Amino acid sequence: METKTLILPSPSTIKQIYSKFDTTDEKMDLDVKILKEWMRKQPHLPNPDDDEKIIDEKRIKMVLLMCKNSLEKTKVKLDQHYTIKLSVPEWFSNWDPTSPELVQSIKLNCFVPLPKPTHEGHRVSVFYRSTQDTNNFVTDDYTKLSYMTYDLRTAKLDTWVKDIYIIDCNNTTMNHVTPALPIVKKYMESSFAAFPVRLHEIHVINIKSFLTPFISLPLSFMKKKIADKVFVHKSIEELKNFIDPSILPLNYGGTYPKTIEEIIDDWGDELIKHREWFMTQSSIVADNSKRPKNSNNQLDYFENSIEGSFRKLEVD
Structure with missing residues (x-):
């Protein structure tokens, strides 16, 4: 979805990006379906079939791409995204750009x-x-x-x-x-x-x-x-x-x-x-009361990115 504010990479560049991560448009679409099915089975995560709390497939696709086409890393990152919003409501609530x-x-x-x-x-x-x-x-x-x-x-x-x-x-x-x-x-x-x-x-x-x-x-x-x-x-x-x-x-x-x-x-x-889209985002969060005991503990979320004073910030 190209707008006047953001020009997307050319189709050939996107194809090269996908090739680097050993994927294609078809494989990405299939992986998104797999990830949505995984989310349906996580009682603490938003249900991707909830019409009132739409889970954008584009988000899942981008997270998968940024996680270098790793399904397991993508699952962790999606879990983190919907959980961290509970911890810092001063930054993730009342998203009204007209305020x-x-x-x-x-x-x-x-x-x-x-x-x-x-x-x-x-x-x-x-x-x-x-x-x-x-x-x-x-x-x-x-x-x-x-x-x-x-x-x-x-x-x-x-x-x-x-x-x-x-x-x-x-x-x-x-x-x-x-x-x-x-x-x-x-x-x-x-x-x-x-x-x-x-x-x-x-x-x-x-x-x-x-x-x-x-x-x-x-x-x-x-x-x-x-x-x-x-x-x-x-x-x-x-x-x-x-x-x-x-x-x-x-x-x-x-x-x-x-x-x-x-x-x-x-x-x-x-x-x-x-x-309108922004106004719905604050309500699309994890429910930790339903989090399975064997699920990743949200307190461990930062161990692969930052420790102490940014010691494990990942740049690659």
């Missing part, structure tokens, strides 16, 4: 995917702040909006292999950083539990000297394999050494015919267009 606080957040602080994918099929997303003013900055709103964006991509709009993040620190102040520090680990844990994240690269731009310790600290806990994927740039121009200029917005030194502000406006419209 004043979320409309305000996307204008001030947001996480937005860029429309054009890379030639490998990766999706580039930007963490962006439009102003240094923190009077209306609410960390929970910013986080909620980020999760809504990733969820819509996964379940409805996008097909991609790995994520590339651009973290624009241009308008970041200590008043942004201070309230975020206590929830960094919780945010990372929740992100990797809820979504099939596979990181390719992280690019930090417009960094101020006072922010350097806040970049260096988490890097010091990461495996070298992960730290080598994080690039701190002296100028926006350096982005073009890693990301094709045709993908980057005009004010990021690129040739994509829109500014980052225009792309954010388009994405805000996309979120509102899916308001």
Whole structure:
């Protein structure tokens, strides 16, 4: 489902992606049926046949793809997705993109995917702040909006292999950083539990000297394999050494015919267009009172992604 906000990889690129994971469209469709049948047999998980709580087949397909076509890993990830929403309702409930606080957040602080994918099929997303003013900055709103964006991509709009993040620190102040520090680990844990994240690269731009310790600290806990994927740039121009200029917005030194502000406006419209779908998502959760004793314990969900200070964050 291609929209003006997200251009999908070409059919030939998608075919190459599937081939890499030893699958095809036909095999993926069959595996989705197998996974839906598995969900029907899990008393604690949402029933994929419940018309009032529609389970998007696209979500299952994307999770399977991100799990490298492993049915068992996909089962764990689906279980995690529907369970973590119970643990952090401040981020996974009241998903109304027309609410004043979320409309305000996307204008001030947001996480937005860029429309054009890379030639490998990766999706580039930007963490962006439009102003240094923190009077209306609410960390929970910013986080909620980020999760809504990733969820819509996964379940409805996008097909991609790995994520590339651009973290624009241009308008970041200590008043942004201070309230975020206590929830960094919780945010990372929740992100990797809820979504099939596979990181390719992280690019930090417009960094101020006072922010350097806040970049260096988490890097010091990461495996070298992960730290080598994080690039701190002296100028926006350096982005073009890693990301094709045709993908980057005009004010990021690129040739994509829109500014980052225009792309954010388009994405805000996309979120509102899916308001009804968003409003149902909070109720599509696991019921742990029905969880079988031999089921994966939700407290162990993060062991393969993060431990302590991000020590097992997976990047491949």
